Amino acid sequence: MNAPTLSERITRGALIAAALFSVCLFLVLPLVSVFVQAFAQGWHLYLQAVRSSDVLSALKLTLLVTAMAVPLNVIFGIAASWAITRFDFYGKHILITLIDIPLAVSPVVAGLMYIEVFGRNGWMGPWLDAHNLHIIFAIPGIVLATIFVTFPFVARELIPFMQAQGSDEEEAAVVLGASPLAIFWRITLPNIKWALLYGSILAASRAIGEFGAVSVLSGHIRGRTTTLPLEVEMAYNEYNFTAAFAAASLLTFAAIITLTVKKIIEATSGVHTRAPREKDPA
Amino acid sequence: MPVRSKRKFSLLLRPSPLPGFGLSLGFTVTYLSAIVLLPLAAIMMRGLGGGWGIFVHAIGTPRVFAACRVTLESALLAAGFSAAFGFLVAWVLARYRFPGRSIVDALIDLPFALPTAVAGISLTMLYAQNGWIGRYLEPHNIHIAFTRWGIILAMSFVGSPFVVRTVQPVLEDLDRSMEEAATSLGATPWQVFTRVLLPVCLPALVTGTALAFARAAGEYGSVIFIAGNMPMKTEIAALLIVTKLEEYDYEGAAAIAVAMLVLSLSIMLVLNVVQSRMLRREGKRG
Numbered sequence: 001m002n003a004p005t006l007s008e009r010i011t012r013g014a015l016i017a018a019a020l021f022s023v024c025l026f027l028v029l030p031l032v033s034v035f036v037q038a039f040a041q042g043w044h045l046y047l048q049a050v051r052s053s054d055v056l057s058a059l060k061l062t063l064l065v066t067a068m069a070v071p072l073n074v075i076f077g078i079a080a081s082w083a084i085t086r087f088d089f090y091g092k093h094i095l096i097t098l099i100d101i102p103l104a105v106s107p108v109v110a111g112l113m114y115i116e117v118f119g120r121n122g123w124m125g126p127w128l129d130a131h132n133l134h135i136i137f138a139i140p141g142i143v144l145a146t147i148f149v150t151f152p153f154v155a156r157e158l159i160p161f162m163q164a165q166g167s168d169e170e171e172a173a174v175v176l177g178a179s180p181l182a183i184f185w186r187i188t189l190p191n192i193k194w195a196l197l198y199g200s201i202l203a204a205s206r207a208i209g210e211f212g213a214v215s216v217l218s219g220h221i222r223g224r225t226t227t228l229p230l231e232v233e234m235a236y237n238e239y240n241f242t243a244a245f246a247a248a249s250l251l252t253f254a255a256i257i258t259l260t261v262k263k264i265i266e267a268t269s270g271v272h273t274r275a276p277r278e279k280d281p282a
Numbered sequence: 283m284p285v286r287s288k289r290k291f292s293l294l295l296r297p298s299p300l301p302g303f304g305l306s307l308g309f310t311v312t313y314l315s316a317i318v319l320l321p322l323a324a325i326m327m328r329g330l331g332g333g334w335g336i337f338v339h340a341i342g343t344p345r346v347f348a349a350c351r352v353t354l355e356s357a358l359l360a361a362g363f364s365a366a367f368g369f370l371v372a373w374v375l376a377r378y379r380f381p382g383r384s385i386v387d388a389l390i391d392l393p394f395a396l397p398t399a400v401a402g403i404s405l406t407m408l409y410a411q412n413g414w415i416g417r418y419l420e421p422h423n424i425h426i427a428f429t430r431w432g433i434i435l436a437m438s439f440v441g442s443p444f445v446v447r448t449v450q451p452v453l454e455d456l457d458r459s460m461e462e463a464a465t466s467l468g469a470t471p472w473q474v475f476t477r478v479l480l481p482v483c484l485p486a487l488v489t490g491t492a493l494a495f496a497r498a499a500g501e502y503g504s505v506i507f508i509a510g511n512m513p514m515k516t517e518i519a520a521l522l523i524v525t526k527l528e529e530y531d532y533e534g535a536a537a538i539a540v541a542m543l544v545l546s547l548s549i550m551l552v553l554n555v556v557q558s559r560m561l562r563r564e565g566k567r568g
Contacts, residue, residue: 011471012378019374020386022367025415026439027392030404033414037407076313083306088295095310097554101318104550106500108520109539112527113321116328121532123324147317171299180301202394209397211503216524229399229503236403236507248400255395263388 034252038245049246057223058231059250061139065214065227066207069146073203074196077154082188085162086170096159102151110148111216114141137219142227145213150203157199158192161271165191194269198262205258209251322543329540332533340537345513346522350541353499353519356430360437361495367438368445368490369483375446376453390446393439398503405436406508428510433518436504441494448490452483485560489553496549500542 004012039046049055080099084092102110116122118135128135135141169191173183189196211229218225226234228247235244265271294303330337340346374380375387393401409416409426416427426432456479464474502520510516517525519538526535 007471015370015374016378016380019371020382023371023386023389026367026442027389029408029414030401030439031392031396033404033408034400037404072313076310079306079313080310082302083310086300087298087303087307089293089303089307090295091293093558095314097551098314098318100550101322101547104496104500104546106502106520106539106542106546108502108523109325109500109542110321112523112535112539113325115527115532116324116536117321119532144317148321151317167300174299174301183301205395209395209400211397211399212520215503216527229397232397232399232403233507241407244403248397248403251397251400255392255397255400258395259388259391262391263384 031252031256034245034248037241038249040245041242045242046246046249049243050250052243054222054226054235055228055231055243055247055250058226058228058247061142061224061226062208062228065139065143065146066204068143069150069207070200070203072147073150074154074200076151077158077199078192078196080155081158081162084159086167099152099155102148105148107145107149107210107212108216111145111213114144114148114217118144136217137221138225141217142214142225145217146207146210149210149213150206153203153206154196154199157195157202157271161195162192194265194271198265198269198271201258201261201265205255208254325536325539325543328532329536336533337537337540340534341541345517346519346534346538348514349517349519349522350538352430352433352515352517356433356437356518357495357498357501360434360441360498361491363434363438364441364445364494364498365487365491367442368494369449369487371442372446372449372453376450376456390443393441393443398440398501399507401439402436402504402507405439405504406432409435409508427508428516430516432508432510433505433516436508437498437501440501440504441498444493444497445487445490448486448493449483452486456482485556489557492549492553496546500546 038049080095083089084096105113115136118124118128118141120129120136122136135144169187170183173187178186209229210227211233214227215230215233218227218230220226220230220234222234228251232244232247232251235241235247293307341350371386371390375383375390406413406427408414409419409432411417411420411427413427419426426435460478461474464478465471469477500520502518502524505518506521509518509521511521519542523535523538523542526532526538
């Protein structure tokens with residue numbers, strides 16, 4: 001570009017200033033506010049709130065649910081992207097569209113869907129009742145809700161990535177007599193590891209923070225079926241703001257780690273956030 | 283060597299030397315059906331199973347009608363705010379280099395990463411009467427928390443990254459020579475913006491705004507804290523579903539859910555069609 005004129009420099013400065021101001025007001029302030037509110041009554045009360053049995057059991061459940069939901073969606077993501085990017089088959093475009101459905105569904109509606117399947121009046125309700133199995137208002141329901149809301153995350157990262165990579169290496173390996181498992185462990189997995197990690201982190205972040213769908217299915221039993229975001233809500237509704245923001249600060253900390261790790265992966269591996277719907281392997 | 287059975291009928295359009303088609307597609311379809319399609323069918327049947335009369339009756343009450351109206355109007359305004367904020371930030375990030383740029387770039391995704399309940403209580407605290415921002419608005423008689431504006435604020439917050447992340451790559455890939463040509467032919471900066479830049483960015487801007495709208499219309503966690511939740515005034519559709527569930531009105535809850543599903547799935551379908559049309563057109567041009 002040629003040397004910018006004065007008016008170009010003014011426009012540039014004004015636009016940057018406007019963007020920085022709105023980002024600070026809109027994004028940074030809520031972030032800072034969480035920590036300020038959490039520490040408003042001093043370190044001592046903050047630590048006491050974080051170490052309370054309610055918060056600790058909620059944290060434990062949150063981690064457990066995440067550890068169950070994310071690996072399942074990783075397996076699904078790998079299977080779906082292998083089928084979609086390595087083969088041409090009837091109904092491929094419909095399949096790609098269907099994978100995105102959970103992104104369009106309101107979390108509350110997602111929770112309600114499982115109540116219609118597993119609830120007392122639902123399709124499987126009588127059978128579950130007869131066998132004394134509990135899904136709704138219990139941990140399995142929370143896991144299902146979390147699986148649903150994080151469903152497409154890994155697949156959406158892997159599909160465009162594997163599409164761009166092509167299948168030459170894997171086809172060469174087949175010709176040379178490699179077994180399917182050897183192909184997966186020694187060629188596919190090393191090739192997709194960054195995209196896989198990226199998708200898993202996005203999924204884990206959402207899994208840790210999911211509120212609406214989990215809220216509908218949890219039953220809100222303190223110490224048993226409350227995840228950390230639900231603990232935030234319950235403490236807040238009891239006007240226990242220190243406890244609410246203490247729990248919120250843990251979640252915010254997780255969000256900051258997510259954003260940092262994401263940036264690092266983008267910088268080191270070239271895996272990029274893909275704009276929604278940019279990925280169709282047409 | 284794995285022995286590949288010769289199948290007469292196959293879903294495959296082209297044969298492939300690679301293994302694992304049956305296994306990967308089988309698992310994908312089974313998992314998709316169990317997690318997404320089956321529950322989707324269940325709620326559709328509950329909502330519409332009683333016939334149109336019952337569905338319309340459940341949807342047609344003044345309270346449901348008011349909640350849907352509040353939700354849609356707020357989501358529309360919020361999508362507009364997200365579009366304005368998103369376009370400005372996407373432009374600055376794509377065009378300018380300045381100190382702290384990569385931090386701003388990372389912060390854009392904050393609404394994706396920050397749990398909605400946390401965003402909800404934090405925004406409420408900021409805009410409440412004695413909050414950091416609320417206390418300066420109060421003397422001017424501007425109320426945000428516990429009004430419609432609070433709903434719009436929370437919805438804009440969660441929707442904003444969609445616009446930035448769809449518009450930013452388009453602006454980054456833009457060929458600068460077109461702008462330079464326009465300028466050298468005597469176009470004013472405003473003409474360059476409206477006649478050259480905007481037409482190129484418009485599809486991405488519309489897509490991002492539509493995604494922000496869809497997200498805003500279904501949003502629950504961040505809105506319920508700041509909304510005040512007054513029936514007929516500041517009650518959103520997602521909250522009304524939860525209320526109906528707590529009253530064991532499963533038909534009523536399912537009916538609202540079906541209406542919301544129809545809206546969000548049609549937005550998704552339209553965007554998909556538009557997107558694949560555009561890809562095809564670009565393919566022809568390229």
